[in-house]
Amino acid sequence: MKLLLTSGGVTNASIHAALVGMLGKPISESDALCIPTAMYGHPRVGPGDRAWQFISGESENPMVGLGWRSMGVLELTALPSIDESHWVPRVREADALLVAGGDVLYLCHWMRESGLADLLPSLTETVWVGLSAGSMVLTPEVGDDFIQWRPPYDDDRTLGLVDFSICPHLAPDGQPGNTLAEAEQWAAGIAGPAYAMDDQSAIAVVDGHVEVVSEGQWTQLKG
Incomplete structure (x- = not known):
């Protein structure tokens, strides 16, 4: 996959250009699915009006409302109850997956339970656009500061598609938000490389190459 791991969404021209570059065509010619699942597990963002704002493109974090050719909703909690033939082809056809923030372990749990996590390695041309927890879920670990909901099997590991962690x-x-001092304290408990970034920043990962895209503030806390 091509990964655009944002803190606050597609918030400026630089992040927008990175997204278009990953798609290889204009957003207006691209099809996307949005994934609101993480929102339902977080007490401050869902369920309720914030989830609807994300899905409808009315969120303060620009993702769904960027002018996509088509937009669908992929709700991970529903997928285990339906046949894979009903949703896997839709995922494979999508140019981008837009993944909302919320509770990162709740999202990770349902990515595994739904089968989406197993599908990701085969989506070589798909662009994953993460927002906060939607970005952090692809890292190896998130640290205790970002853990609220815990899965039934008490496993706080995330998916590890990248080798660095993110403090958004x-x-x-x-x-x-999170101050630099708080980010440094968080990083002290993270085993591997770690970045902190504001909502005007993102990390782009294509073919293993990592690049920070920013019109704001970011720092690599551990190399």
Whole structure:
């Protein structure tokens, strides 16, 4: 897969250009599926109006409302109850998967339970556009600071499609988000490389090459 791991969505021209480059064509000629699942597991973002805002493209985090040719909803909690033939072809046909933020372990659990996690390695041309937890779920670990919901099997590992961890929503002291001091404290408990980035930043991963795309603030806390 091609990965665009954002903190706050497609929030500026640089991140938008990176997305178009990964798609290899305009967004208006591309088909996408949005995945709101992570929102339902987080007490501050779902279920409710925030989930609807994401799905309808009215969210303050630009992803769904970017002018896609077509848009569908892939709700992971529903997939175990339906035949794979009903949803796997739709995923394979999509140019992009737009994955909402929320609770990262809840999302990871349902990616595994639904079978989507097993499908990802075969989606070589698909662009994964993650928002916060939708980005963190592809890392090896998220750290205790970001764990609220725990799966029944008490496994706090994430999927490990990349070899670095992410602290999203980096913000100056006194503003909503995570301060640099908090990010540094978080990174001290992470085993591997780690980045902190604000909502104007993203990490693009194509064919194993990692590039930070930013019009804001970011830092590599551990190399």
